[in-house]
Amino acid sequence: MKAAILTSYGTADVLEISDVPKPQLQADEVLVQVHAAAVNPKDTFIRKGRFRRFSGNRFPMLAGFDFAGEVFEVGARVKVTKVGDAVYGMLDGWQGGTFAEYVAVKANQLSQKPESLTFEEAAAMPLVSLTALQALRDKANIKEGQEVCINGASGGVGSMAVQIAGIYKTIVTAISNKHNHDFLHQLGAAECIDYHHADITNNEPRFNIFFDVFGNQRFKAIKPILKDSGVWVSTVVQPHVFLSVAKTMFLSRKKAKLVVVKSSREDLTKVREWVQTGELKPIIHEIYPLEKIREAYAQQETKHTRGKVVIRI
Ligand SMILES: NC(=O)c1ccc[n+]([C@@H]2O[C@H](COP(=O)([O-])OP(=O)(O)OC[C@H]3O[C@@H](n4cnc5c(N)ncnc54)[C@H](OP(=O)(O)O)[C@@H]3O)[C@@H](O)[C@H]2O)c1
Known part of the structure; x- marks a missing residue:
């Protein structure tokens, strides 16, 4: 599958689009076909190696934590979603993977996508x-x-x-x-x-x-x-x-x-309810195709983004 990878820690030059194996699914995970993702300051900090104690030293390293997409496969123990569902969420921890065609996600780190939002809009919300x-x-x-x-x-x-x-x-x-x-x-x-x-x-x-x-x-x-x-x-x-x-x-x-944010199916569901009642809306600064991942990071790094930088996969 196509994915943005870090070839090492460093400047934006270490970001490349590459062909990597599709993730292996665990019993408590869902394989999501990603349609959109969003860039966070956390992605930049990881790319720079600021959290290398947690993110480790294994390269190539996948990147990205926010996602919206469709369920492609469900692990044997997953009961909360089924193939074809539109979902959104964020990965916990320090191993990213949403700037890719597929990502394996713990079932408790996603929820149903707000119906009124596009995948790009939904990806702008979780983290x-x-x-x-x-x-x-x-x-x-x-x-x-x-x-x-x-x-x-x-x-x-x-x-x-x-x-x-x-x-x-x-x-x-x-x-x-x-x-x-x-x-x-x-x-x-x-x-x-x-x-x-x-x-x-x-x-x-x-x-x-x-x-x-x-x-x-x-x-x-x-x-x-x-x-x-x-x-x-x-x-x-x-x-x-x-x-x-x-x-x-x-x-x-x-x-x-x-505050240290934690992914939560319950909170994603609450956010979805607020979106559905019109009380909460996503704010998107700009949408970039995956191929322009370096430009997307550069916009995030300006520290003057209004709302979110979104990646279309
Ligand atoms: N602990 C956690 O779990 C957690 C989770 C999420 C984020 N964070 C951290 O929270 C911070 C913000 O994240 P974010 O996603 O909101 O970043 P962001 O989208 O990049 O926020 C940038 C905003 O900062 C404003 N800004 C720039 N200079 C400023 C100044 N001198 N005083 C006040 N505001 C200023 C800008 O507003 P203007 O354009 O109006 O200047 C811009 O809208 C980051 O450090 C991130 O790592 C931590």
Whole structure:
């Protein structure tokens, strides 16, 4: 089958399109014929070798975690889906494989594709919507009427977080470049702040939740603008985040949390329901054919993508 592979760790040049064997199916897996996938910062970090302790040193290495496609074959123990079903989901862990014609997926890492979405639109959702949902619901315990600030609001995770915070009926402040403000108001943000011209930390305590999606606002700086029992959630795996999480675990009323997204059939089903009711929609910056995988990574690496970079297989 055709697949994008990494020939080693490095710059975009290590990405190639190659012919590789179709995955072998385990009893608890589903073989999905991939129609579309999406690029995440995680793909770039892996390509650069930043997580080599987890991703290992075996090349050629398959890439990609988000997917949407059709069930081609089901493992002997799989009961939740059947051949021909349209599905979407994300792979857990550090071994990718969705930038390919077929991928083997654990049955609990996919769900039925939202019927109203194309495969490209569906592929734009899993990793980012699950990250936003798990950050706001599981880490920050989001509640109706709260004030929520989202930093990095126009990107993949941010554009999902703005919408999901709206579904929970909270008042959303979005931080982004000015040219994204109209777009973020349309997604439901009550207020938009341009990070070039305003310092968010220059505020009184006003937020119940500060979701630092972009990862450049430390807990120490945000703590004064959190209300009593407010929560700062970060997406970045960095020492200062672990330190803040540990320091605030028991003594402080204001908490620091780290979200680490986990694939979940239940959460993918929840996202599908929200799409079907029209409360949540995918945001696509651009769709690239698999052959243009290097260009797709380059767009992701600009750190100014609005929503998602999608790959058509
Ligand atoms: N821990 C986890 O499980 C997990 C899961 C998913 C993602 N992440 C991490 O979360 C981060 C964001 O992921 P993503 O998929 O949303 O990335 P993305 O789609 O590439 O997000 C890019 C966004 O960042 C914004 N941005 C750029 N400079 C900024 C600044 N100085 N201040 C505020 N915003 C700025 C851009 O907005 P403008 O164009 O408006 O500037 C752009 O829309 C990445 O570091 C990723 O690795 C972690």
